[in-house]
Amino acid sequence: MHLLLYGPGRLGGAVASAATAAGWTCTLVGRPAAGETRADAPLADVVVDTSLGDAVADNLAHALAAGNRAFILAATGWDADMPRVRAMLQEHGAAAVVATNLSLGAALFLRLVETAAGWYARAGAFEPSIVEWHRRGKADRPSGTARAMARRITTADPRWAGPDAADGDTRPALDVFGIRAGSNPGSHLVTFDGQGESIELRIAARDRTAYADGALAAARWLTAECRAPGIHAFDAVVDDLLAVPA
DSSP: OEEEEEOOSHHHHHHHHHHHHTTOEEEEEOOOOTTOOOOOOOOOSEEEEOSOGGGHHHHHHHHHHTTOOEEEEOOOSOGGGHHHHHHHHHHHTOEEEEOSOOOHHHHHHHHHHHHHHHHHHHHOSOEEEEEEEEOTTOOOSSOHHHHHHHHHHHHHOGGGBOOOTTTTOOOOBOEEEEEEOTTOOOEEEEEEEOSSOEEEEEEEOSSSHHHHHHHHHHHHHHHHSOOOSEEEEHHHHHHHHHOOOO
């Protein structure tokens, strides 16, 4: 398989190393210099974007123009460009797996957090919170993974969805605290705190190999069969990995 990789940084480098170890080929594309005209993108089996959020939509347009139709969008911080990205995918009949975190362990952890949030919501006396710790240079705060955890918790327990200025709602917002220090690739702590006890769920990445393995799993999923145009959640890849053969 041939991967076209935008964003040859820490995560991009890990994906490239994993692809090479699997016997795949990989072409890396960096951000063009100011005033520089990009050469046409090569045609690849799957395009992986691990760049910065403000580059995702332009990278997608660049790859689509070359005929690429299968994408993994692993960058964060491009929520404002979601309508544009979705429209481009639909227009070109292209499919993209979108994930704030490509780790299988993290994907399962999100499901665990949502289930636990539902349990503790029904118990009634527990307050959820999130603490996330990443390397000093990570730009987004909270991280995409922390935001995904918050969405899972507030889906299961809407009491923590936060105030709505439109109707004067005074519900408390879920507390999400971010630490940026050192070289930590990613640690997340979810706590359900009650009057006399505290329950903690924790996931810590030791390095970026788990994310790279998830990228390769998503690439295999995209190329296993023709996928519907548009955006697909990483959960679809996870469901296939967890499926019990008939």
